[in-house]
Amino acid sequence: MKRIIPLLIFCFLLAGSGCANKAQSGAGIGALAGATIGALTFKNKASGAAIGAGIGALMGYIVGNEWDKYDEKQVSQTLEANQSGQTSSWTNPDTGKSYSAVPSPAYMKQGQVCRDVTITEDGGEQILAKACRDEDGVWRLQQ
Known part of the structure; x- marks a missing residue:
């Protein structure tokens, strides 16, 4: 569990960082939520937190990345046409x-x-x- 705490702190800071894009923020928030759920549902709290953080980070990244694609497309069109x-x-x-x-x-x-x-x-x-x-x-x- 001692190794998981720095990971959770890093993920929380990444999610709240002003320089993170939506995919990175989604991954950070997903990892934090997944680690919490994993630690609460698995018998081995450390393993549960690690597995939950990995799954949550992946799912959060996928959702955040889809949002980024729309905005990036709009910026790209602006750069090309304006x-x-x-x-x-x-x-x-x-x-x-x-x-x-x-x-x-x-x-x-x-x-x-x-x-x-x-x-x-x-x-x-x-x-x-x-x-x-x-x-x-x-x-x-x-x-």
Whole structure:
């Protein structure tokens, strides 16, 4: 059980981190919930917590990743179609959250076309992200 506690703390911090994306947050929350359920239902509390954390993290990641795909698609369309400074807005149908994105001028980085984009969530928190077009012409947000 002593080894599980640091894992749970890490998962909780990951889920609450402002820099985590929805898939990472979903994994963290899923791991925490799964570990709790596993510890309460298994005879061997440590094994139950570990198994529950693994299953919960996987399920949370899958759900969170699906939400991310919709938002990433909207950002990609904004980067492809919008002029610099032109705002795009959308509402994620799964989460109900509203977003807007404003792209900056394109530039070259290591042979790829890239753009910075300011993403605002529900009219509040602003995130400055970088995206580059890959070999297939798809815009990918950079970490």
